[in-house]
Amino acid sequence: MSHPQQHPHRPGPPADWDGNLMAGPLSELFALDVTTAVVRCRGCGAANEVARLRVYGPEPGLVGRCPGCDDVLLRVVRTPDAIWLDLGGAASLRWPAESAGSEAQA
Amino acid sequence: MARAALPGGLSARRTWREARLVERRPESPTAVTLLLEVDGWPGHLPGQHVDVRLTAPDGYTATRSYSVAAPQDGDRIELTVQRVPDGEVSPFLADGLALGDSVRLRGPVGGWFVWRPDQPGPVLLVAGGSGLVPLMSMLRARATAGGKAFRLVCSVRSPADVLYRDELAALSAVPGVEIQLVHTREAPAGDPRPAGRLLAEDLSAPGWTATEGPTCYVCGPTGFVESIADLLVLTGHGADRIRTERFGPSGP
Amino acid sequence: MDFVTRGFEGRRRGSDDRLPPGQYLTGDFPVLSAGPTPPVDHDEWELWVATEDGTRHTWSWDELMALPAESVTVDIHCVTSWSKLDTEWRGVSLDTLLEDVETAADFVMVHSYGGYTTNLPLEDILDGKAWVAFGYDGDDLTPEHGGPARLLVPHLYFWKSAKWVRGIELMPDDSPGFWEQLGYHDYGDPWREQRYQGD
Numbered sequence: 001m002s003h004p005q006q007h008p009h010r011p012g013p014p015a016d017w018d019g020n021l022m023a024g025p026l027s028e029l030f031a032l033d034v035t036t037a038v039v040r041c042r043g044c045g046a047a048n049e050v051a052r053l054r055v056y057g058p059e060p061g062l063v064g065r066c067p068g069c070d071d072v073l074l075r076v077v078r079t080p081d082a083i084w085l086d087l088g089g090a091a092s093l094r095w096p097a098e099s100a101g102s103e104a105q106a
Numbered sequence: 107m108a109r110a111a112l113p114g115g116l117s118a119r120r121t122w123r124e125a126r127l128v129e130r131r132p133e134s135p136t137a138v139t140l141l142l143e144v145d146g147w148p149g150h151l152p153g154q155h156v157d158v159r160l161t162a163p164d165g166y167t168a169t170r171s172y173s174v175a176a177p178q179d180g181d182r183i184e185l186t187v188q189r190v191p192d193g194e195v196s197p198f199l200a201d202g203l204a205l206g207d208s209v210r211l212r213g214p215v216g217g218w219f220v221w222r223p224d225q226p227g228p229v230l231l232v233a234g235g236s237g238l239v240p241l242m243s244m245l246r247a248r249a250t251a252g253g254k255a256f257r258l259v260c261s262v263r264s265p266a267d268v269l270y271r272d273e274l275a276a277l278s279a280v281p282g283v284e285i286q287l288v289h290t291r292e293a294p295a296g297d298p299r300p301a302g303r304l305l306a307e308d309l310s311a312p313g314w315t316a317t318e319g320p321t322c323y324v325c326g327p328t329g330f331v332e333s334i335a336d337l338l339v340l341t342g343h344g345a346d347r348i349r350t351e352r353f354g355p356s357g358p
Numbered sequence: 359m360d361f362v363t364r365g366f367e368g369r370r371r372g373s374d375d376r377l378p379p380g381q382y383l384t385g386d387f388p389v390l391s392a393g394p395t396p397p398v399d400h401d402e403w404e405l406w407v408a409t410e411d412g413t414r415h416t417w418s419w420d421e422l423m424a425l426p427a428e429s430v431t432v433d434i435h436c437v438t439s440w441s442k443l444d445t446e447w448r449g450v451s452l453d454t455l456l457e458d459v460e461t462a463a464d465f466v467m468v469h470s471y472g473g474y475t476t477n478l479p480l481e482d483i484l485d486g487k488a489w490v491a492f493g494y495d496g497d498d499l500t501p502e503h504g505g506p507a508r509l510l511v512p513h514l515y516f517w518k519s520a521k522w523v524r525g526i527e528l529m530p531d532d533s534p535g536f537w538e539q540l541g542y543h544d545y546g547d548p549w550r551e552q553r554y555q556g557d
Contacts, residue, residue: 015394056391059438060517061540063392070394072473077540079554084541120453120484124361160363168368194369207364215481217462218530 015054015065022055022062025076029085032095039064042091043071050074050093119148122159125183125211127203133269137188137236138200139175144211147181150174152243153220153323153351156183156213160195170195173240173325173351174214177247183211186269188236219323219351223247228255228318232309232334234326235262237353238269241325245277257284257314261304261330264292284311306337316342321349328352376433377441378548384440387503392536395501396472396522403506405490406525409461417455419506422490425450430489432512434519435548447510448493452483455490455526463528467535468509471522475535477544478511478518480528487513490523515546515553 019035026034035051046068053064053073061077066089075086087093129141150156155173176184190196203209221229221244229248231241238260248256262268268287278285288308293301299308314320322343324334331352338348377383400419407415417425429448435441466483468476482488491510492499499505504521511518517537538544543552551557 054394056393059390060537060542061392065393072393075540077537077542079541081556082541082554086540160366160368161361162366162368163362166368168366198366202365203363204365208361209363210361217464 015056017055017057019050019053019055019064021058022050022053022064022074022076025058025062025078025083026085028083034093036095038094039073040091040094041066041069041071041073042089044069045091047094119213119215122210122212123147124208125158126208127205128182130203130205133186134271135266137186137269139184139186140199140203142183142185142209142211143181144183145181147183148214149178150183150214151220151222152177152247153240154214154216154243155240155351156185156211156215158185158195158199159210159212160198161210168195171215173243175239175242175246177243177250186236186239186242216351219325219349221247221321221323223251223253225254225321228257228314228320230309230314230320230322231256231258232304232322232324232326232338233258233260234304234330234334235267236269237324237326237330237351239325240351241323242270242273244323245283248283249277249280253282255282255284255313255320257286257311257320259286259288259304259309261288261290261326263290265289265294284314286311304334306341309334309337310341316344319344319347321347323349323351325351326353376443378435379551381435381439381441381548384442387442387445388436388438388440389502390436390438391502391521392474393472396470397501398471398506398522400506405455405507405523407455407459407528408525409459409528410463410530413460415455415459422450422492422507425454427492428489429493430510432510434512434516437515437517437542437546437553446495447489447491449489449491449507449510451486452488452490453486456484459528461528463530465529465532467527467529467533468518468520468523469525469527470520471524473536474520474522476518476520477529477533477535477538478514479532479545482514482545483509483511483526487511513547515543515548517542518546 023035037050038047039050040047048067052067054067056063063072064074066073071089073089077084123144125142125144127140128143131139133139155171157169157171159167159169161167172185174183175186187196187199189200233241274285277283288304289301290303291301322338324331331350335348335350339345403419405417427448427450431444431446433443434445464480466478466480488511490507492507507523508521509519509523541554543554543557546552
């Protein structure tokens, strides 16, 4: 994985997309709006709303990278008969309690 | 686990060499063994295969892979070619190539599906039809090196399809070697095992369970290899002890 | 031309369409990526080949430029269904790079600057089937298309032609790379439409 420490004076260019692009594909998998979840990067420890991730894709898949260190946090691929999700780069995902409660009461 | 490199650098094994037919002998009604002489052959290990290329007068080429049937023997390579009905290459090799004529040959190919005499432990070989060829190379190597316990379970349609019949009969008398034939369509008269598909009970035998930890080599058509590998895993053999080689269309 | 095998005629196929099934022709050259374009200077660039016993062969940019290079014209096919015919590249054949490499491995994992990986059988990058390409369409390969150098393996879907190539790891067993871990096919033959795992 790339690390900014190798190129401290040359941060990568912004991606074409942000985490809002992930909302649609991930809405099939998560009951809650994933873009409001806070994801913690396993690499650098930074916590960001999914909406702020640097997202590449949507082809051949969606790749959400940490805005701090560019490590891959989330990946999603749709094939004709499956949805593949990789959350390995995310140490955790956290949704605010009231959004979980409001879904249950809806 | 580090694995010893194979003989010859990559370029030696990627060179097309001239392979001259010096002997041909029938192995079964449908298969033929070819003995080829290859100048400068870098050597090979039991289990490896070679690529054979034929070139037509207008430059058209056809290439197929064949397992080497016998252990290293100087510049000599033995291939057993099964005639594929309507095949493009196998009928030519089996019947058309004349003694003294040459084909192009390259190899050896394959790093994982090999048996080295210094590997620990017993060896279980499971063959489907002509999948017996690379396993025969291992059996023949063992016969001269001695030592490890070997068991071959060989699945064929009928008695006429058995390759190396006489040699297998002789090998079954060698201490430490067990040979079991499984007939799927037609069994020999008086055979205690009726004709039928290879099942888990055909694979296991006293001293040949997962506890003994044999290294398993499975070779044959893709469907056969996958169901045998599943059976072995189901009966407790570790996936890392199972090595497979699938005969399918050339290429993965 | 190879010498002729006496008595062999062979069976001919009909002339093949140049587009694999499910592909359409594109006039431009789409850029797809899994991450930002990694910035790599020629001074810092290094290509490595690592064998399964840990032996490393390395080439600096100057050393790569000193190797015999070829100009090739090939068709390329992306798994997202676009194909581009007669693309012109310049690069060093993998046969040249791997000439002195001793290995028993059957597979490779290709590594890129930026962390991308893809797996292939070793057979599929030999015999004139693959290059480390540094020129495209008569010019230096641009960073967005994988420059300074990318792997070029045109007989497989183009995700196997890893951009910003950095290293080739020889592996005894196959192991899935970046997209193969997420549902894409381990081999990727466009003529058999091997786009996804299980195809």
